[in-house]
Amino acid sequence: MKQLLIVGGGTAGTMMANKLAPVLDDSEWHITLIDEHETHYYQPGFLFIPWGIYNKNDVIKPKRDFYPSGIDVIISPIEIIEPDENRVKLVDGRVISYDLMIVATGSQINPGETEGMLGDKWHKNIFDFYTIEGTTALRNFIKYWEGGKLVVNVVEMPIKCPVAPLEFAFLADWYFTEQGIRDKVEIEYVTPLPGAFTKPIAAKFLGEFLTKKNIKLTSDFSAGRVDAENNKLYSWDDEAIDYDLLVTIPTNMGAEVIGRSGMGDDLNFIPTDHHTLQSKKWENVFVIGDATDLPSSKAGSVAHFEADVLFENIQRYIDGRPLKAAFDGHANCYIESGFGKGILIDFNYDVEPLPGKFPLPGVGPFSLLQETRMNHWGKMTFRWVYWNLLLKGAELPIEAQMTMAGKKRV
Amino acid sequence: MAEATLAGVTVERDDEGFFKNPDDWKEEMAPELAKEIGIDPLTEAHWKVIRFMREDYKVKGQVPSIRRMKNEGGISTKDLYNLFPKGPAKKAAYIAGLGKPHGCI
Numbered sequence: 001m002k003q004l005l006i007v008g009g010g011t012a013g014t015m016m017a018n019k020l021a022p023v024l025d026d027s028e029w030h031i032t033l034i035d036e037h038e039t040h041y042y043q044p045g046f047l048f049i050p051w052g053i054y055n056k057n058d059v060i061k062p063k064r065d066f067y068p069s070g071i072d073v074i075i076s077p078i079e080i081i082e083p084d085e086n087r088v089k090l091v092d093g094r095v096i097s098y099d100l101m102i103v104a105t106g107s108q109i110n111p112g113e114t115e116g117m118l119g120d121k122w123h124k125n126i127f128d129f130y131t132i133e134g135t136t137a138l139r140n141f142i143k144y145w146e147g148g149k150l151v152v153n154v155v156e157m158p159i160k161c162p163v164a165p166l167e168f169a170f171l172a173d174w175y176f177t178e179q180g181i182r183d184k185v186e187i188e189y190v191t192p193l194p195g196a197f198t199k200p201i202a203a204k205f206l207g208e209f210l211t212k213k214n215i216k217l218t219s220d221f222s223a224g225r226v227d228a229e230n231n232k233l234y235s236w237d238d239e240a241i242d243y244d245l246l247v248t249i250p251t252n253m254g255a256e257v258i259g260r261s262g263m264g265d266d267l268n269f270i271p272t273d274h275h276t277l278q279s280k281k282w283e284n285v286f287v288i289g290d291a292t293d294l295p296s297s298k299a300g301s302v303a304h305f306e307a308d309v310l311f312e313n314i315q316r317y318i319d320g321r322p323l324k325a326a327f328d329g330h331a332n333c334y335i336e337s338g339f340g341k342g343i344l345i346d347f348n349y350d351v352e353p354l355p356g357k358f359p360l361p362g363v364g365p366f367s368l369l370q371e372t373r374m375n376h377w378g379k380m381t382f383r384w385v386y387w388n389l390l391l392k393g394a395e396l397p398i399e400a401q402m403t404m405a406g407k408k409r410v
Numbered sequence: 411m412a413e414a415t416l417a418g419v420t421v422e423r424d425d426e427g428f429f430k431n432p433d434d435w436k437e438e439m440a441p442e443l444a445k446e447i448g449i450d451p452l453t454e455a456h457w458k459v460i461r462f463m464r465e466d467y468k469v470k471g472q473v474p475s476i477r478r479m480k481n482e483g484g485i486s487t488k489d490l491y492n493l494f495p496k497g498p499a500k501k502a503a504y505i506a507g508l509g510k511p512h513g514c515i
Contacts, residue, residue: 220496224487236491266478295512 002029004314005088005098007081008255009035009073011043011391012289012303013104014066018393019311021068029318031071032096034088038063038075041132042386043160044300047167047336049135050142051175056132058383066391081261083282100284100317102310103263103270105255107160107290107298113251114155116226126228126246129168130160138247142175147184148244153233154191155223157198158267159252160290160298163345165189166196166206167336168247173213174338188216190233190241195219199352201410202345205369209337223248252298254291269293274349275325277310284317286310296329296349304390305330308400330402332358334379342375344368348402354410359398361406368407416442421507428503428510432467435507443505449494452505456493459485463506473503473511 004020006013017033024031045059067073074096079089087097109130111117117126127141128134152169159165169189176182189196189210195203196210196217210217224236226246233241253259254268263281264270271280272292279285288310289303296302309327316323329349336342344366345353355369365374389396413420414427417438422430427446429435440460444452452460462483466474476499479485494501499511 222491222497224491236487237495266475266481 001027002099003097004029004031005096005101006031006033006104007078007088007101008104008106008289008291009033009037009063009067010040010104010106010289011300012106012291012307013102014040014063014391015304015307015393016102016104016288016310016314017071018066018068018391019307020314021071023315024318026070032074032098033067033071034074034076034078034090034096035063036075036077040066040391042383043130044386045383046129046132046135047164047171050129050138050168051171052139052143056136059132061387078257081257081263083261083263083279083285086284098284100314101286102314103258103279103285103287103291104289104303105258105291107252107254107269109250110253111248111250113253114223114226114248116228117248117250119228121228125231125244126226126248128248128250129164130249141245145245147176147181149186149188149242150245150247151188151190151233151241151243152247152249153221153223153241154193154249155251156192158298159249161333162198162297162299163333163335165191165249166210169215170209170213170338171336173215177339186216187214188218188241188243190218190221190223192222193219199347202347202353202369206335206343209343209371213338258291265293267293273325274329275327276313276323277306277327278313278323286314286317294327294329297331297333299331299333300386300390301332302330304396305332305400307393326401328401330400332398334375334382336376336379337371340376341371341373342377342379343371344375344378346402346407351402351404351407354407356407358406361403424510426510429507430509432464432506432508435464439507440505443507447501447504449501449505453493455489456502456505459483459490459493459498459502460506463502463508467506467508473499473508475499475511 040061040063042059045054048054076090079091081088087095089095109128123137127138152165154165176185196207197203222236225234231243254264258264259268270287270291272287274294277286288306290298313323332346334342334344347353353369357364358366358368366378414423421434441452480487490498503511
C-alpha cells in the first residue's frame with residue numbers, strides 16, 4: 001500500500017483530502033493527513049470581528065467535520081519533515097513514511113520580527129487582526145474607544161490576503177461614521193508599497209477610495225521598529241509616525257517546521273514550480289496554498305484554483321504522466337469597502353485587475369474593479385460557500401484559470 | 411527598453427534602468443550606476459552588499475531579499491538602509507546590474 005501524506009489540514013489541505021479521497025484507488029493508496037490543531041478558522045471572517053459584524057462563533061468549526069471518511073487523521077505537532085528520507089517525525093517520536101506528500105502548512109504572522117512590537121502594549125493598543133486572539137482583543141478595544149489616531153500598517157510583503165488591510169481601513173471609516181465619532185478618529189494607512197496596492201490600475205482605483213474616505217495614505221514606509229512606550233512607529237530610515245491605536249499586519253512567514261526542516265526560503269516559504277505546484281527540490285513533494293513561494297496572492301481563492309490544478313497533477317504523477325503546467329496565478333478577491341458595498345478584483349500572474357463583469361461576461365452579477373452592493377453580498381454569502389462547498393472540494397462555477405472574457409483593457 | 415553605454419560597453423536596460431541581462435554587468439559599471447541614483451561614492455560597505463547580491467544571484471537565480479542579506483550575508487537591515495536609503499533592495503540591485511526585485515502581492 002502506498003501512502004499519500006497531506007501535511008496541514010487548513011483550507012488547502014482539507015480541499016485536497018476531499019478531492020483525492022474519492023478518486024484514488026484504495027487498494028493502492030492510503031491517505032493520511034497531519035495537523036496540530038482541532039479547530040478550523042474561517043480566516044476571511046477575522047476582518048469582521050472588530051466591528052461586531054461577526055463574533056468568534058461565526059468563524060470556528062471543528063476541522064474533523066470537514067475531513068472525508070476513509071482517511072487517517074493525526075492530530076500532532078511535527079518535529080521535522082525529512083523529504084530526503086520520505087518521512088515525517090512527530091513530536092511524540094512516531095515516524096510517518098510517505099510515497100507522495102502534499103505540503104499545505106500555510107503562513108502565519110510573526111510580530112516578533114519587528115523590534116518593540118511584542119511587549120506590554122501588545123493587544124493593549126497594538127493589535128493584529130490575523131489571529132482569533134488579536135481580532136477579538138481588538139473588538140474589545142474598539143467597542144469602547146472614544147477616538148484618536150488609528151494607524152493601519154503593513155510591515156512587509158508578502159502578506160496573507162493583501163487586500164485585507166485596505167478593507168480594515170475602509171471598515172474603520174464606516175464603523176466610526178456609524179458610531180458618530182468619525183470626526184474624532186484620524187485614519188492613516190501606512191504601507192511599504194509605492195501605492196495602495198501592488199498592481200498599477202488597482203492601486204490607482206483603491207488609492208482614490210482612500211482619499212474619498214479621508215484616509216491618509218503613507219507609502220514607501222518600511223517599518224523597522226515600534227516605540228511602544230511613546231506610541232511611535234519608526235521606519236528603517238527613522239521616520240516616525242504617531243498613533244493611539246496601531247493595527248499591524250506583522251511579517252508573514254511560513255510554518256516554523258518548514259524552516260526547521262530546511263525546506264523553505266528566508267521566510268519559510270517553499271520554493272515551488274509556479275505552474276505545476278511541484279516542489280523545486282523533491283519530485284514527490286507538492287505544495288499548495290500560503291505555504292508556497294509563488295508570486296501570487298496568499299488567499300483562499302488562490303488555494304482553491306491551485307487545488308483544481310494539483311488534483312489533476314497528483315493523478316498524473318501517480319499514473320506516471322507528465323505534469324500539467326496549468327496554474328496561472330489566478331486570484332479572485334472581494335474587497336469590502338464599507339457602507340454595505342464592495343469591490344471585486346480578478347487577476348493572475350500576468351494580467352492585473354481590470355474592470356468588467358464576473359463571472360458571466362457582460363452580465364455579472366458581480367462587477368470588477370467597481371464598488372457595488374452586489375459585490376458586498378458576494379462577500380457575505382461566501383462564508384456559506386466556504387463551509388458548505390469550497391472546503392468539501394465541490395466544483396464551483398469558476399474556472400481555475402483566469403479568463404479575459406468580461407474584462408476591459410483600460 | 412533602452413540601450414546604454416556604461417564603462418565603454420553597450421548594455422540593454424529596462425524602462426527603469428535595471429539590467430535586462432545581469433551577465434552584461436562589470437564591476438567598472440557600478441560607480442556610474444550608483445551616481446544615476448544619487449549614491450556617490452561607492453564605499454567598501456556598499457561593495458560588500460553588491461558582491462553578496464551578485465554571488466547569491468549566481469547561486470539562487472534571484473535577487474536576494476533584505477531578510478536574506480541579513481541572514482545569509484550578515485548585513486544588518488539598519489546598515490542597508492543607511493547605505494541605500496529608501497528601498498535598499500531595489501537600489502542595490504540597480505547598482506549590481508540585476509533585474510528589479512519582484513515585489514510580491
